[in-house]
Amino acid sequence: SDAVLMTxxxxxxxxxxxxxxxxxxxxxxxxxxxxxxxxxxxALCDMMLGGLTLDLVPYGVVLVVLIALQSYVDPSLAEExxxxxxxxxxxxxxxxxxxxxxxxxxxxxxxALNFFNLFWIFTVCCVLGLxxxxxxxxxxxxPGHYQDRAGLLFGPFSPIYGFGAVLMTxALNRFHDKxxxxxxxxxxxxxGAFEFFVSWIMEALFGIHAWDYSGSFLSIDGRTNFVFMVxxxxxxxxxxxxxxxxxxxxxxxxxxxxxxxxxxxxAAFMLVNAVMTVQSIDCxxxxxxxxAPDTPxxxxxxxxxxxxxxxxxxxxxxxxxxxATRAGR
Numbered sequence: 001s002d003a004v005l006m007t008x009x010x011x012x013x014x015x016x017x018x019x020x021x022x023x024x025x026x027x028x029x030x031x032x033x034x035x036x037x038x039x040x041x042x043a044l045c046d047m048m049l050g051g052l053t054l055d056l057v058p059y060g061v062v063l064v065v066l067i068a069l070q071s072y073v074d075p076s077l078a079e080e081x082x083x084x085x086x087x088x089x090x091x092x093x094x095x096x097x098x099x100x101x102x103x104x105x106x107x108x109x110x111x112a113l114n115f116f117n118l119f120w121i122f123t124v125c126c127v128l129g130l131x132x133x134x135x136x137x138x139x140x141x142x143p144g145h146y147q148d149r150a151g152l153l154f155g156p157f158s159p160i161y162g163f164g165a166v167l168m169t170x171a172l173n174r175f176h177d178k179x180x181x182x183x184x185x186x187x188x189x190x191x192g193a194f195e196f197f198v199s200w201i202m203e204a205l206f207g208i209h210a211w212d213y214s215g216s217f218l219s220i221d222g223r224t225n226f227v228f229m230v231x232x233x234x235x236x237x238x239x240x241x242x243x244x245x246x247x248x249x250x251x252x253x254x255x256x257x258x259x260x261x262x263x264x265x266x267a268a269f270m271l272v273n274a275v276m277t278v279q280s281i282d283c284x285x286x287x288x289x290x291x292a293p294d295t296p297x298x299x300x301x302x303x304x305x306x307x308x309x310x311x312x313x314x315x316x317x318x319x320x321x322x323x324a325t326r327a328g329r
Contacts, residue, residue, distance in 0.1 A: 169244065
């Protein structure tokens with residue numbers, strides 16, 4: 001599969017290069033977006049087989065180039081882009097005054113699926129999800145016993161809920177005014193599939209088991225089950241009908257002069273947090289697999305985030321190195 005993806009990616013690079021040489025930029029952004037997805041899939045395949053190595057650096061470089069192309073290469077002249085930016089700023093101020101900032105102007109969906117909206121939806125739901133899961137564990141799973149359910153190295157964040165909320169928002173954006181039964185069913189299926197995928201990828205990459213529903217009603221390989229699909233359905237319905245409008249109103253209240261600066265700083269923090277989390281977990285896996293730290297990065301994490309620290313930080317996770325796809329390679 002890795003070879004097939006690389007072949008497709010190489011062919012698309014050729015097509016993209018030819019189009020740019022001929023100054024045909026109309027579809028550049030769309031082609032770049034597809035290539036970004038394929039590149040991420042290729043990188044995931046390599047991570048599953050070889051872990052976090054310097055071989056992944058070229059993927060990061062290419063990803064930056066593709067994002068730049070997707071963001072900046074368009075048929076407009078520089079002057080036109082500057083004029084468009086000024087017009088957007090004026091529209092933003094007007095929408096903020098009218099209370100419609102962040103809404104989908106086409107009317108096809110509830111919100112505009114831009115970086116600002118999706119980033120803050122992700123961040124807010126990382127925190128809300130962590131609170132909900134912690135309370136659920138404290139009240140239902142193990143009454144009276146507190147367990148840290150955080151999913152990132154720093155801060156009160158559970159990224160599975162952040163990504164789940166973004167996925168739900170994108171998938172259900174055009175369903176916001178539909179029948180509640182339809183929204184519930186779509187949310188349940190999407191949430192169950194997402195939970196299954198996250199469980200599988202964590203086990204394949206690092207041998208991590210964060211939950212196991214084996215033996216429960218309608219369990220699917222122990223990675224999701226009927227009860228939690230119902231919960232995803234309820235969460236999706238509550239999110240689209242109640243919490244999303246409130247979240248949109250809250251992030252839309254950001255003072256205009258702070259919006260870009262605060263978002264850029266927070267996005268940078270979350271990116272560093274995510275990268276360090278993946279690196280620390282990979283080093284944790286390497287140690288569990290019997291490999292002594294032999295690089296500066298591995299030595300840094302072994303010293304500052306040793307096995308005891310990781311087990312205490314990620315209390316809901318257990319690691320069985322032999323269960324990872326790359327085990328024994």
